[in-house]
C-alpha cells in the first residue's frame with residue numbers, strides 16, 4: 001500500500017515516538033503488533049508457497065512479538081511452523097508477552113534450531129531495538145543459516161543491522177525480503193544495511209500519517225519529490241543569462257580534463273552559459289577541446305575579483321583537477337565575499353583540509369550558497385574529528401553541514417546530502433558504473449548548473465545526485481565520464 005509520502009524515513013527512535021503517540025491516541029499497541037505479524041505471515045505465504053517448514057526465530061522484545069503473531073497466523077493457514085527463542089520467553093513483557101501467549105505451539109531454544117533443506121527462516125530476533133553487537137548465539141545462528149543457504153525473511157530489519165545507521169552490529173542475516181512497518185528506516189537504505197535487507201516491503205499497520213509527519217525530522221530517500229517544485233520553469237521568453245552563468249576553474253595544462261567534464265555536464269544540465277577560467281598555460285589545451293563552453297584566462301585572485309564585477313556570473317565550480325591549494329583557498333574566499341554560489345569539489349576540498357571553520361567563516365553572512373561534494377577520503381581530510389566519531393553516515397553528514405554552514409554531499413553508493421538546518425536525503429539508485437574516473441567532476445558540474453538556475457542549495461544538490469544516477473542508468477554498461485556527460489539532462 002502506498003503511503004502518502006513514501007520517501008520519508010523514520011529512525012528507530014522516531015519510530016518508537018510514533019508508536020508511543022499512536023498508543024496515546026487510543027490506537028492499541030497490541031493491534032499494531034497483530035497487523036505487523038500478520039503482514040509478515042502474508043508476505044512469506046505469498047513468496048514461499050512451497051516452503052516445507054517455517055522456522056520463526058524470536059528475540060526478547062517486540063520484534064520477537066511480531067514473530068509469535070506471524071507463527072500463529074501461519075499455523076492457522078495450515079503451515080508447518082517451529083518457533084525458536086533467544087532467552088527465556090517467560091521474561092517477555094507487554095505486547096510481546098501477549099503475542100507469546102497467543103502462540104499455540106512449543107517454544108524451543110534458539111540453539112536447538114538446525115537448518116534443513118526446505119526451511120524458510122523468519123528472523124524476528126532483533127529489529128528497531130538492537131542496541132549493541134548481537135550475542136554469540138545469534139552470530140552462530142546467522143552463520144548456520146547463511147552456510148545452509150536458507151531463505152530469510154526479516155521482520156522490520158535483518159537482525160544485526162542497525163536501523164539508524166545501516167551498520168553491521170557483529171553479524172547480520174542476509175535477508176531475501178524484509179517486511180517493515182509505516183516507513184522504511186535509514187538502515188534499509190544506507191550500506192551495508194541495504195545489501196542485507198533484500199526486497200523491502202512497507203506495510204501500513206494503521207498509524208495515521210499525521211502522527212508520522214509530526215515525528216519525521218526531515219530525512220528522506222532522495223527523489224524528485226524533494227526538488228521538483230524548485231525546478232526552473234521553462235519559458236518561451238528565456239534567454240541564456242536567465243538560466244545562469246557558471247564559471248568552472250580549470251587546472252594547469254597537464255590536468256584540464258576534469259574541469260572540462262564539469263563544464264560540459266553543466267551545459268547539459270541546463271546552465272545558460274559556462275565559462276572555463278583557465279590559467280594562461282592551459283588556454284591552448286582547453287581551446288583545442290571546447291565548443292559551446294567559453295574560456296577566459298584566470299591566473300590570480302585579482303583576476304577572479306575583476307571577473308566577479310559582472311553580477312550575472314552567479315555560480316562557480318572549483319576543485320576538479322585544480323591542483324594549487326593556496327590559490328583554491330583564496331579563490332573560494334573571494335567568491336564567498338562576493339555573495340556567489342560555489343560548488344567545492346576535489347582539490348578545492350583538500351585546500352581546506354582540517355580547517356572547515358575557514359569555509360564557514362568565509363560563507364557566514366554571504367548571500368552565496370556553498371555545496372561541497374567530498375568522497376570518503378576527502379570527507380576525512382576536511383572533517384577529521386567528525387569522521388572519527390561513532391555516528392552513522394547521516395549523522396556525520398549533518399554534523400559536517402553544520403560545521404561549514406553549507407550543503408555536504410557525502411558521495412558513495414549511498415550518497416547522503418545534508419543541510420545545516422537538519423534536513424538530509426539518501427540516494428539509493430546510483431548504479432555501480434558511476435565508480436569511474438571523472439564521475440565526481442560530472443556531479444559537481446550538474447549541481448553547479450542547478451545552482452546557476454536559481455535552485456536553493458539543498459534541492460540543487462538532491463536534484464544533481466538524482467540526475468547523475470539517471471544519466472548513468474541511461475548510459476548503461478561500459479560507462480566513462482564522457483558518456484555520462486552526454487546522458488545528463490536538466491533537473
Ligand SMILES: NC(=O)C1=CN([C@@H]2O[C@H](COP(=O)(O)OP(=O)(O)OC[C@H]3O[C@@H](n4cnc5c(N)ncnc54)[C@H](OP(=O)(O)O)[C@@H]3O)[C@@H](O)[C@H]2O)[C@@H](O)CC1
Pocket residue numbers: 015016018019032033036059060061062063064065066125126127128129130131132133134135155156157181205
Ligand atoms: N514501533 C512500532 O510502531 C511497532 C513496532 N513493532 C516491532 O517492534 C520492534 C521494536 O521492538 P523493541 O523496541 O522491543 O526492540 P527489539 O528489536 O525487539 O529488541 C529489543 C530487545 O532486545 C534486547 N537487545 C537489544 N540488542 C541486543 C543485543 N545485541 N543482544 C541481546 N539483547 C539485545 C533488548 O534488551 P536491552 O537492550 O533492553 O537489554 C530488548 O529486550 C520493531 O522492530 C517491530 O518489529 C511492531 O510490533 C509494530 C509496531
Ligand SMILES: [K+]
Pocket residue numbers: 063123124125126127154155156157158159
Ligand atoms: K529482525
